[in-house]
Amino acid sequence: MKAIILCAGKGTRLRPLTYTSAKHLIPIANKPVLFYGIEAIRDCGIKDIGLIIGETGEDIKEEIGNGAKWGVNISYIEQKEALGLAHAVVMARDFLGGDKFLMYLGDNLLKNGVKPYIRKCKEGDYNAFVLLTKVDNPRQFGIAELEDGKVVRVVEKPQKPASNLALIGVYLFDKNVHLAIDSIKPSARGELEITDAIQWLIDNGYKVGAEVIKGWWKDTGKPEDILEANRLILEDMERDISEAMVDESSQILGRVKIGKSTEIINSKILGPVIIGNKVRVIDSYIGPFTSLSDGVEIKKSEIEYSVVIEETKIENIRGRMQRCLIGKDVRIYHSKDLPLVYEFILGDHSKVGLL
Structure with missing residues (x-):
C-alpha cells in the first residue's frame, strides 16, 4: 500500500502567515502540522508516500526532504492548479500504479491516527473506505449516508444534509477509483470532486465502507482551528x-x-x-x-x-x-518613549485587537 498527502492548497484562510510559509508547515505544539500526517502514515507501516505540492512546494521540499528522518520514501508530485481532490489523484496516478492507497489531507489531525481503520478496510475487502465524524454544521462538509456500515450516498456540501456524518479527509482506495475519476465530470465549481468518484463506485456496485472515528479530529485550515488543535495536543x-x-x-x-x-x-x-x-x-x-x-x-x-x-x-x-x-x-x-503612539507594520489580512 502507498499513500498520498495533499499539500497543494494555498492557505488563503491563514493569511498573512501563508504569504511567507506553507500552511502545512505552521507548527502546532511546536511541530509542523504536516509532520503529524507523515507520522500517522508511517505508523501504519506504509513506506512510500507521495506529497502533492503546489506553489509552496519548494518550502515543503526543503523542510521534509526525502523522508529519511521518518524512515519513509517521499516523492513529490506537482499539482499546478487546485482542481479538486480527485484531480490530485489523477496527478498521482503514475506514482500509485495499480496499488491500493491511503489519501490524507495534509492539514488534518487525528488523535488516534489511522492504523486501525486501514486494518478494517483490508479485512472487509473494500474498494473504498472513508473516515467520518459527527459535525454540527454538515452543510460545510462532504456528507455520507450509511446503511449497515456501508456507504449508500455521499454529497459535497449539501443544502439539506441527510446526516451529520462528515468525511474528514482520510480515504482508502483500490485501483478502481481511477476508473471512477475517469467517469465523472467537474462539478459546478470546476473541480473533480472525490465525493463524485465515491458515489460513482457506489452506483456501479463497488463496495464502499466507512467508520466513524473515535477521538477528536481537526482540520487546521483557519486560525481558530490551529489554536484549538494546539489545545487538543497539549492536553495529552x-x-x-x-x-x-x-x-x-x-x-x-x-x-x-x-x-x-x-x-x-x-x-x-x-x-x-x-x-x-x-x-x-x-x-x-x-x-x-x-x-x-x-x-x-x-x-x-x-x-x-x-x-x-x-x-x-x-x-x-x-x-x-x-x-x-x-x-x-x-x-x-509597548513604547516607553514619548510621545506615546501606536506604530504598526502589518501585512494583508492582519488582525490587531487593542485595549
Whole structure:
C-alpha cells in the first residue's frame, strides 16, 4: 500500500502567515502540522508516500526532504492548479500504479491516527473506505449516508444534509477509483470532486465502507482551528522541564514541556504549555494552551491560549494576550518613549485587537 498527502492548497484562510510559509508547515505544539500526517502514515507501516505540492512546494521540499528522518520514501508530485481532490489523484496516478492507497489531507489531525481503520478496510475487502465524524454544521462538509456500515450516498456540501456524518479527509482506495475519476465530470465549481468518484463506485456496485472515528479530529485550515488543535495536543502532553534553566523565583505548574537552553526568569508558567529551544521568558506569565517556538523571547508580558512562532519577541505589553497566532520574527512591544503612539507594520489580512 502507498499513500498520498495533499499539500497543494494555498492557505488563503491563514493569511498573512501563508504569504511567507506553507500552511502545512505552521507548527502546532511546536511541530509542523504536516509532520503529524507523515507520522500517522508511517505508523501504519506504509513506506512510500507521495506529497502533492503546489506553489509552496519548494518550502515543503526543503523542510521534509526525502523522508529519511521518518524512515519513509517521499516523492513529490506537482499539482499546478487546485482542481479538486480527485484531480490530485489523477496527478498521482503514475506514482500509485495499480496499488491500493491511503489519501490524507495534509492539514488534518487525528488523535488516534489511522492504523486501525486501514486494518478494517483490508479485512472487509473494500474498494473504498472513508473516515467520518459527527459535525454540527454538515452543510460545510462532504456528507455520507450509511446503511449497515456501508456507504449508500455521499454529497459535497449539501443544502439539506441527510446526516451529520462528515468525511474528514482520510480515504482508502483500490485501483478502481481511477476508473471512477475517469467517469465523472467537474462539478459546478470546476473541480473533480472525490465525493463524485465515491458515489460513482457506489452506483456501479463497488463496495464502499466507512467508520466513524473515535477521538477528536481537526482540520487546521483557519486560525481558530490551529489554536484549538494546539489545545487538543497539549492536553495529552507530559511534563518535562529537565533541560530548562529555571531560577528560584519562577513557578512552573502542571504539564509543561521546555526545550534545551531555555531560560525562565522570575516568571510563572501554568500548563499545559510547550516551550521550544533557546527561548527566554523574563518577568512574564505564560498561561495554559500556549506554544512558544524556538528563539522566542517574552519580557514583562502575559500570554495564554496562543501559538507564537520562532524568533518572535514580545515585550512590555499591558494586559494579557489571548487567542493569538503570531508568525516568525515578529516584534510586539509597548513604547516607553514619548510621545506615546501606536506604530504598526502589518501585512494583508492582519488582525490587531487593542485595549
